Amino acid sequence: MPKINQTIQTTPKFRVLSENQIEMIYSAALDVIQRTGARFHHDEALELFKNREAVVSDGNLVRVPISLVEKAIKCHPRKINLTGRTEKYKIKLEKDVVNFGTGSDLPFTYDRETGERRRTNYNDVVNAARIVDFLPNLDFFMSHGIVQDVPNPQVYDRHQFMAMLKGCTKPMVLTSVDGDGLKDLWKMASLFRGGEKEYRLEPMFVTYIEPISPLKNDKTAVEKLLFSAEKGIPCMYTPCPSSGATAPATMAGMLVQSLSETMMASVLTYLKNPGMPLIMGGVTTVLDMITTSYSYGAPELSLASAANTDISKWLGLPMFSTGGCTDAKVLDEQAAIESATSNFYAYLSGASLVHDVGYIDSGVNASLESLVMNDEIIGMIRQMGKGINTEDEYLALELIDKIGPGGEYLTHEHTLQHYKEWFQPRLQDRSDYETWVREGKKTMNDRIKEETERILKEHQPEPIDDNIQKELQQIIDAAEKRHSK
Amino acid sequence: MSEKLGKIADGLLHGKIDEVGELTQELINDGMDPEEILQKGLFAGMDVVGKKFRDCEMFIPEVLRSAKAMHAAMEKLRPVLSEESSSKAGTVIMVTVQGDLHDIGKNLAGMMMEGSGFNVIDMGIDRKTEDIVEMVKKEKPQILGLSALLTTTMPKMGEVINALKEAGIRDQVKVIVGGAPVTDDFAQEIGADAYAPNASIGTEKALELVKG
Numbered sequence: 001m002p003k004i005n006q007t008i009q010t011t012p013k014f015r016v017l018s019e020n021q022i023e024m025i026y027s028a029a030l031d032v033i034q035r036t037g038a039r040f041h042h043d044e045a046l047e048l049f050k051n052r053e054a055v056v057s058d059g060n061l062v063r064v065p066i067s068l069v070e071k072a073i074k075c076h077p078r079k080i081n082l083t084g085r086t087e088k089y090k091i092k093l094e095k096d097v098v099n100f101g102t103g104s105d106l107p108f109t110y111d112r113e114t115g116e117r118r119r120t121n122y123n124d125v126v127n128a129a130r131i132v133d134f135l136p137n138l139d140f141f142m143s144h145g146i147v148q149d150v151p152n153p154q155v156y157d158r159h160q161f162m163a164m165l166k167g168c169t170k171p172m173v174l175t176s177v178d179g180d181g182l183k184d185l186w187k188m189a190s191l192f193r194g195g196e197k198e199y200r201l202e203p204m205f206v207t208y209i210e211p212i213s214p215l216k217n218d219k220t221a222v223e224k225l226l227f228s229a230e231k232g233i234p235c236m237y238t239p240c241p242s243s244g245a246t247a248p249a250t251m252a253g254m255l256v257q258s259l260s261e262t263m264m265a266s267v268l269t270y271l272k273n274p275g276m277p278l279i280m281g282g283v284t285t286v287l288d289m290i291t292t293s294y295s296y297g298a299p300e301l302s303l304a305s306a307a308n309t310d311i312s313k314w315l316g317l318p319m320f321s322t323g324g325c326t327d328a329k330v331l332d333e334q335a336a337i338e339s340a341t342s343n344f345y346a347y348l349s350g351a352s353l354v355h356d357v358g359y360i361d362s363g364v365n366a367s368l369e370s371l372v373m374n375d376e377i378i379g380m381i382r383q384m385g386k387g388i389n390t391e392d393e394y395l396a397l398e399l400i401d402k403i404g405p406g407g408e409y410l411t412h413e414h415t416l417q418h419y420k421e422w423f424q425p426r427l428q429d430r431s432d433y434e435t436w437v438r439e440g441k442k443t444m445n446d447r448i449k450e451e452t453e454r455i456l457k458e459h460q461p462e463p464i465d466d467n468i469q470k471e472l473q474q475i476i477d478a479a480e481k482r483h484s485k
Numbered sequence: 486m487s488e489k490l491g492k493i494a495d496g497l498l499h500g501k502i503d504e505v506g507e508l509t510q511e512l513i514n515d516g517m518d519p520e521e522i523l524q525k526g527l528f529a530g531m532d533v534v535g536k537k538f539r540d541c542e543m544f545i546p547e548v549l550r551s552a553k554a555m556h557a558a559m560e561k562l563r564p565v566l567s568e569e570s571s572s573k574a575g576t577v578i579m580v581t582v583q584g585d586l587h588d589i590g591k592n593l594a595g596m597m598m599e600g601s602g603f604n605v606i607d608m609g610i611d612r613k614t615e616d617i618v619e620m621v622k623k624e625k626p627q628i629l630g631l632s633a634l635l636t637t638t639m640p641k642m643g644e645v646i647n648a649l650k651e652a653g654i655r656d657q658v659k660v661i662v663g664g665a666p667v668t669d670d671f672a673q674e675i676g677a678d679a680y681a682p683n684a685s686i687g688t689e690k691a692l693e694l695v696k697g
Contacts, residue, residue: 041586041611107636107666146636153637177637218586218611244546245589289544292593292683364665 011387014348016307022314029259030066037063038215038264042222048271072270076278078316080234082171083202085192089170093318096350103356104142106366117365120145122163129167134459137378142173145366154483157181158476172205179223191468206234211261213241229269229276236320237265238281242294245287251304258282280312281320293362297327297338306349321346324357324374340377347381369452376427383423490526497530500550506557519566552600574602575627575695581610582633582641591632594684614648628691633664643675659694
C-alpha cells in the first residue's frame with residue numbers, strides 16, 4: 001500500500017537567509033531609497049524621475065517613495081529564455097536552474113607559453129570562446145578577456161562580440177562601452193533572429209551593467225539601462241561593492257545597499273518602459289584589509305552571493321552570482337580550493353547565472369586552463385546536487401535479497417544500468433600508484449594543460465553564415481567610422 | 486614635555502584622533518619647537534605604524550585611523566611650521582581622470598599619503614584634462630596622482646601627461662598612475678614617473694620621488 005503524509009526530497013536543500021531576514025533586508029533597502037537616495041549622472045534619467053513622484057535634489061540626488069519602488073519591482077518577468085547564435089544551446093534563467101559561465105573584460109591573459117600575464121587580445125577571446133563552446137558544464141559565455149588590440153578602445157565592444165561569436169555558439173552576457181555600443185551589439189545579435197520583434201522572443205544575450213557603489217550611477221550605465229528598457233533587452237544591474245570600503249563591513253549592510261542600487265535601476269527602467277527583463281546581481285565581496293585587493297576568493301563573497309540569491313528568489317528575479325574564481329596568480333592549489341568552494345556554494349544557492357569561472361589574480365587575469373579545471377569541478381558539483389532517489393528500484397530491496405550475504409553486484413544487470421548515473425571524471429586521476437608512475441607521474445596541472453591544448457587544436461564551432469558575417473562587419477566598420485571623426 | 490611626545494607617538498599608533506590633536510596643540514602652547522613635534526612625535530609614531538602594517542600587525546582600517554590622527558595633528562602644526570618644514574613631504578593632487586567615476590583606490594591612496602605627512606588635495610572624479618592642468622599650475626604640487634579603473638578611460642592618463650608637457654610644466658611635477666588595468670609598462674609608455682599597484686606602494690613611491 002502506498003503511504004500517506006510523505007515528503008520526498010529529490011535534491012539537497014540549502015538557504016542562507018530565512019524569509020524574515022529577507023524581509024528585514026528588503027525593508028531596509030526601501031528605506032535607503034526613500035531616505036538616502038542615489039545619484040544619477042544622466043539628464044534624461046533625472047527628467048524621468050522628476051516627472052513622477054521622485055524627488056531630485058542637490059543636482060542629481062534621487063529619492064523615490066516606497067510605493068513607486070514596489071510598483072516597479074513587481075513588473076519584471078520571473079523567467080528569461082536565452083538561445084545562442086544557433087539553436088543548439090538554450091538556457092532558462094529562473095529560480096533554482098543553475099547555469100555556469102565565464103566572466104568578462106579581464107585586462108590580462110595568462111600566456112601559456114611564457115607563464116607570464118600579458119594584455120588580452122582579440123585572439124585570446126576567440127580561444128576562450130572556443131573552449132567554452134566545447135566544455136559541457138559551461139552554459140553561457142562572457143568574453144573572459146577584454147580585446148585591446150583594436151584601433152579605438154571606444155568601439156572595443158563590437159570587435160569583442162565578433163570574437164565571441166566566432167568562437168562560441170552558446171548564450172552570452174555582454175559588456176558595452178555605452179548606450180551606442182549596446183545598440184550596435186543588439187543590432188548584431190538581431191541579425192541571427194531576422195528582426196527586432198523576433199529577437200525579443202528569443203534573445204541571445206544579457207547585457208551587463210553596473211552601478212558604482214555606493215549608490216552612484218554613471219552616464220554610460222544609465223544610457224544602457226534606458227536602451228535595454230526601450231528594447232526589452234535582458235539586463236543585469238550588478239553592484240560590485242567592496243565590503244568595508246564602498247559598502248558596510250557587515251554582510252547584511254552590504255546586501256541592503258546592493259539591493260537599493262538594483263531597485264533604483266528597476267524604478268528607472270519602469271519609468272522608461274515597464275517590464276524590462278531584470279536580473280539581480282552583485283559581486284558582493286570584501287576589500288582585503290592588508291593588500292586592499294577586491295577579493296575573488298573570499299568566503300564572504302560566496303556567503304553574501306548566496307544570501308543575495310535567496311533575496312532574488314523571494315523577489316521573483318533571476319540571479320547573477322559568482323564562482324569558479326580566485327585571487328591566486330596562477331592555477332595552483334589556492335586557485336583550485338577557491339574555485340571549488342565558490343562554485344559549490346553558488347550551485348547550492350540556486351543562482352541562475354554563476355559567472356567569473358576562470359578568473360585568476362583577483363579579477364584581472366584570464367586563465368584558459370582554469371576553465372578546463374572548473375568544468376571538472378562543476379561536473380562533480382552537479383552530481384552532488386542530484387540528491388538521493390528512494391523509489392523501489394533505487395532502494396534495491398529485491399536485489400539485495402537476491403544477491404544475499406557474501407554475493408557480488410559487479411556482474412548484475414542492476415549495476416550495469418545504474419553505474420552510468422555516476423560522475424565519471426575526465427581529468428582527475430584515480431589510478432593505482434604503479435600505473436600513475438608508468439604513465440609519466442602526471443599531475444592535475446599537467447592534464448589540464450594537455451586538455452586545454454587539445455581543445456584548442458581540435459574544437460571548431462559551427463561557422464557563422466557568410467551573409468551574416470558580412471552584415472556584422474558592416475556594423476563594426478560603421479562604428480569605427482563614426483568614432484574616427 | 487618629551488613625555489607628551491611619546492604620548493603623541495603612542496596615540497597615533499592607537500588611532501586616538503582627538504588626543505593626538507590636543508597633545509599637539511598643548512606642545513605648541515608649551516613652546517616646543519614645531520620641527521621637534523613633527524620629527525620626534527608624529528613621524529616617530531607613523532614610522533611604527535608603517536612597520537606594523539608591513540609586518541601585517543596592523544590592517545588598513547587601523548592604519549587609516551592613524552592617518553586621520555596624523556591629519557588632526559598636522560592641522561594644528563602646519564600654521565606654525567616653517568615654510569620649509571611644512572612642505573617637506575609636499576603637496577599631492579589626487580584625481581580620477583575624465584569619464585571615470587571610480588574613486589575608492591584614489592581615496593585610499595590619498596589617506597595613506599596624508600598619513601605620511603603630505604598635504605593632499607583631492608580633485609574628485611571624472612575631471613577634465615584641462616582642469617587637472619589648471620590645478621597643477623595653481624597649486625604647484627610635488628606629486629600628481631592619476632587614477633583610472635577602466636581600460637577605456639586609462640588612455641586619459643597619457644592625455645594629461647601630454648597636456649602637462651604642452652603647458653610647459655611637465656618637469657615641475659612628478660606623476661604617479663594607478664588603477665586595476667594599469668601596469669608598470671603602461672606607466673612608462675605614457676611617460677609617468679611611477680606606477681602604484683596599491684595605496685601603500687603609491688605612498689612609498691611618492692616619498693621616494695619627493696626625496697629625489
